[in-house]
């Protein structure tokens with residue numbers, strides 16, 4: 372029998388399909404093995420794990436999957452985790468991606484998408500001249516229509532978190548619990564399938580008003596509404612909060628802090644001018660309307676900035692063409708014959724004579 376401390380070590384070394392597994396016969400390892408096979412054999416027909424499925428899953432699955440996957444390594448002095456790959460091919464050696472275990476693996480919700488026209492334009496305008504350099508090629512895309520207004524009230528259940536080829540952050544497919552209407556919203560970091568998010572852009576709901584005793588109590592209101600992923604008009608968000616997807620105009624669409632991992636903080640509220648002072652990550656401090664929308668939290672996918680594409684072809688798949696250096700050329704001209712002897716100038720016509 373192996374000492375108990377050796378089990379995590381073996382799990383760390385073990386790759387799926389290697390013969391290390393039969394060595395371990397303790398009940399805990401069997402449970403872990405079962406759990407790992409179950410996660411691997413999920414089919415497209417199975418919906419995203421819902422609340423009951425999560426309750427039946429053993430609590431050990433989280434740390435177990437972290438131990439078993441040998442490709443996730445935390446670098447020295449780094450607090451985040453990226454997915455790296457064994458260098459089976461040269462293009463994988465430097466490939467680094469955010470860990471995406473919670474992301475929906477299949478296609479988008481098609482009624483909320485439309486095909487992108489003009490992928491083949493290659494940066495040309497309508498007279499056919501290149502107006503944007505370094506564009507061309509790339510995979511076909513469908514545009515996801517993301518709701519940046521969030522005017523619809525009532526609880527909305529997060530069905531799944533998806534990737535969007537058109538943006539760096541993730542998007543969440545949400546269903547309104549009352550009307551059953553589905554929308555895509557920008558996903559806040561940490562929001563997962565099964566969570567409930569809500570928008571208060573249409574006003575404070577009557578039951579919440581009644582709970583506060585018919586009068587708005589700012590502290591109570593913040594405690595009940597300022598949760599991750601909820602959308603509020605800025606005057607309802609307490610000073611110092613971290614928000615993303617912030618609008619500029621009253622009821623207007625979100626325009627600031629929509630990229631992966633971005634946020635703004637609320638510095639002050641000016642009652643006289645009916646504005647709220649925001650501090651953006653660039654350091655810019657600016658005013659926006661106090662009725663502009665803001666979503667609590669940070670945009671999802673914060674480690675996106677540390678990704679590495681690993682090879683040139685991967686950026687070609689993203690519609691990016693090579694950038695070449697202009698000016699001084701460091702490469703030697705082609706077909707240079709190094710064996711040709713070119714006489715160098717000697718004496719420059721001033722032959723020295725012996726005296």
Ligand SMILES: *[C@@H]1O[C@H](CO)[C@@H](O)[C@H](O)[C@H]1NC(C)=O
Nearest residue numbers: 495496497498499500501502
């Ligand atoms: C297209 O771009 C070219 C080059 O910049 C420019 O001269 C031309 O006016 C543009 N055509 C239109 C219709 O904008």
